[in-house]
Amino acid sequence: MFIYFLSFCEGIYILKIKIDEDKCTGCGNCEEICPKSGKIWKINTVAHVSHLEYCHVCTLCAMKCPVDAIKIMRNAPRE
Ligand code: SF4
Ligand code: SF4
Numbered sequence: 611m612f613i614y615f616l617s618f619c620e621g622i623y624i625l626k627i628k629i630d631e632d633k634c635t636g637c638g639n640c641e642e643i644c645p646k647s648g649k650i651w652k653i654n655t656v657a658h659v660s661h662l663e664y665c666h667v668c669t670l671c672a673m674k675c676p677v678d679a680i681k682i683m684r685n686a687p688r689e
Contacts, residue, residue, distance in 0.1 A: 625665060626686040631656050633679035640671035640680060 634656040641651035646664040651657060651671075657679070672680040 624683075624686045625662055625667065626683045627659050627662060627665070627671075628681045628683070629657050629659070630677075630679040630681075633677040635677060637676065639674040639676065643670045643674045645670075 636653055636655050636657065638653050638657075640657055641647045641653050644651055645666060645668065649661050649664045650659050652660070667682065667684060669682055672678075672682055
C-alpha cells in the first residue's frame with residue numbers, strides 16, 4: 611500500500627513524495643540524510659513526510675533508502 615503526500619502547488623508544479631509502507635522498514639536513513647529532516651521526516655514504524663515546501667528535491671532520501679520505498683514525483687498530477 612502506498613501513502614501519498616501532497617506537498618505544495620506552485621502554478622502547475624506539484625511535488626509529491628510517496629512511501630511504500632509495505633517496503634519501508636522504518637530504518638531512518640531518509641530522515642538522517644535529508645538536509646531538512648526535522649521539518650519533513652517523521653519515522654514511526656514507517657516513514658512519513660510533511661511540509662514538503664522545505665524539500666530541495668535533492669533526491670538523497672530516495673537514494674539512501676535500502677528497499678527503494680521512496681518515490682519522488684516532481685510534476686505529479688493533481689488529484
Ligand atoms: S528530496 Fe532531499 S530535501 Fe526533499 S525530502 Fe528527500 S532528502 Fe529531503
Ligand atoms: S530509508 Fe526507506 S526504509 Fe528507511 S525509513 Fe526511509 S523510507 Fe523507510
